[in-house]
Amino acid sequence: MCKRASGREWVYVCVVLTVMVVFVAGGVWADPNRVVSAIDAASPNCKVVSEKIWEYKELGQQEFKSSQLMAEELRKLGYTVTGDLKVPADLVKDGVAKTALRAELKGKGPGPTITIMVEYDALKNGHACGHNLISTSGLLAAAGLAQVMAETPGRVLVIGTPDEERGSLGGGKVALLEGGHFDGSDIVLITHPSDRWSLDQRILAMKRATFVYKGKSAHAAQAPHKGINALRAAILTYNAVDMLREHVRQDVRIHGIIKKGGDLVNVVPELAEAEFAVRALDTATMEETYNKVLNCAKAAELATGAKLEFKEPRVFLKAPIDVQPFTKMVADQIRSLGIPENNIMGMTDFGSSDLGNVGNAYPTVQLYFKIAPEGTAMHSDAFREAAATDEAWKATTLAGKAVALTAYDLLTHPEKVKEIQDRFKELKAKEGK
Numbered sequence: 057m058c059k060r061a062s063g064r065e066w067v068y069v070c071v072v073l074t075v076m077v078v079f080v081a082g083g084v085w086a087d088p089n090r091v092v093s094a095i096d097a098a099s100p101n102c103k104v105v106s107e108k109i110w111e112y113k114e115l116g117q118q119e120f121k122s123s124q125l126m127a128e129e130l131r132k133l134g135y136t137v138t139g140d141l142k143v144p145a146d147l148v149k150d151g152v153a154k155t156a157l158r159a160e161l162k163g164k165g166p167g168p169t170i171t172i173m174v175e176y177d178a179l180k181n182g183h184a185c186g187h188n189l190i191s192t193s194g195l196l197a198a199a200g201l202a203q204v205m206a207e208t209p210g211r212v213l214v215i216g217t218p219d220e221e222r223g224s225l226g227g228g229k230v231a232l233l234e235g236g237h238f239d240g241s242d243i244v245l246i247t248h249p250s251d252r253w254s255l256d257q258r259i260l261a262m263k264r265a266t267f268v269y270k271g272k273s274a275h276a277a278q279a280p281h282k283g284i285n286a287l288r289a290a291i292l293t294y295n296a297v298d299m300l301r302e303h304v305r306q307d308v309r310i311h312g313i314i315k316k317g318g319d320l321v322n323v324v325p326e327l328a329e330a331e332f333a334v335r336a337l338d339t340a341t342m343e344e345t346y347n348k349v350l351n352c353a354k355a356a357e358l359a360t361g362a363k364l365e366f367k368e369p370r371v372f373l374k375a376p377i378d379v380q381p382f383t384k385m386v387a388d389q390i391r392s393l394g395i396p397e398n399n400i401m402g403m404t405d406f407g408s409s410d411l412g413n414v415g416n417a418y419p420t421v422q423l424y425f426k427i428a429p430e431g432t433a434m435h436s437d438a439f440r441e442a443a444a445t446d447e448a449w450k451a452t453t454l455a456g457k458a459v460a461l462t463a464y465d466l467l468t469h470p471e472k473v474k475e476i477q478d479r480f481k482e483l484k485a486k487e488g489k
């Protein structure tokens with residue numbers, strides 16, 4: 057009897073322990089409504105920050121006031137902020153990204169690292185791409201998460217990435233990636249204002265090529281047979297690339313210009329220069345097409361005898377890997393925040409961004425939020441004006457909430473992070489196939 061009684065006690069103890077383990081491992085986390093309330097509370101101050109950044113309208117690499125203001129606000133929320141981030145010197149002068157920032161807030165114990173990217177650079181016509189709203193939607197999300205991190209595992213990183221608009225030069229996210237400032241990130245989130253709500257992750261990978269042809273000058277009338285016409289090599293390249301167009305996928309874009317092609321009409325041009333950009337919706341297809349364009353340039357060298365000089369750029373823009381389960385998580389959040397299903401649309405036109413390099417290295421979702429009537433073009437004066445309206449601010453607040461709630465879901469469900477990362481690796485291995 058005694059033995060049987062102690063056996064039952066053991067069963068009882070085991071049940072209690074199992075319940076406790078499930079309770080602790082499964083986690084009983086803070087109510088996500090606290091994240092939402094903290095964002096509502098932070099909204100008036102973040103709106104002022106947005107208006108200031110809109111007024112500063114600082115160009116890429118010059119966003120000193122904007123980045124400083126963001127750093128101050130993140131510090132007030134309890135984040136540890138680092139500036140002057142070290143990056144490769146061939147991408148940013150002196151090897152220091154002076155207008156970048158990296159803010160960190162550790163939670164309770166180990167867990168995933170969720171990175172929120174923010175941008176704050178403007179264009180010549182001001183904040184016509186609305187990056188003041190990218191930075192402040194990120195700030196809102198950071199405020200919401202700060203409210204719960206003391207009792208949440210993992211950590212939040214906010215990375216301020218300068219100079220997006222001139223991203224092909226590599227001074228923004230590419231430099232920060234190479235500098236190791238995204239290291240340790242498990243998942244990355246960013247927003248962008250738009251003429252629609254969208255979770256379309258398509259962005260074109262892009263690489264440039266400059267071909268310089270060196271021929272031999274000669275009098276065009278008296279001794280053309282003694283010359284080598286460099287302009288013809290550039291034209292032949294241009295025509296060969298045009299012939300290639302028939303055999304590329306529909307999303308491939310190749311554009312080219314002839315920058316130099318001689319000085320005097322009576323002299324055989326000895327120097328010509330052509331520049332091309334090659335784009336595609338995945339990095340592998342872009343690279344494959346790029347190599348075909350290089351072959352066109354080499355063929356022109358062979359045909360004309362003008363010597364080709366070409367140096368492949370070290371930096372180019374990649375396409376992100378769209379991880380559907382992750383994209384769906386953010387879509388579910390915006391629906392739960394009241395954005396009707398038929399207001400969430402695909403994109404019709406695509407560009408390139410240094411965001412693609414981050415999305416090619418880490419599972420990344422970009423959430424587009426609607427601040428302007430459908431059809432309003434980014435980079436237009438109308439879009440700039442839209443980026444400063446109360447309507448836009450309402451959408452920015454919703455975007456900030458969607459980012460924070462997704463981040464919170466991931467922080468408290470590491471198994472979802474693992475699933476997204478596994479899928480990311482699978483898709484990346486199949487890129488372009």
Ligand SMILES: [Zn+2]
Binds near residue numbers: 185186187220248
């Ligand atoms: Zn933009």
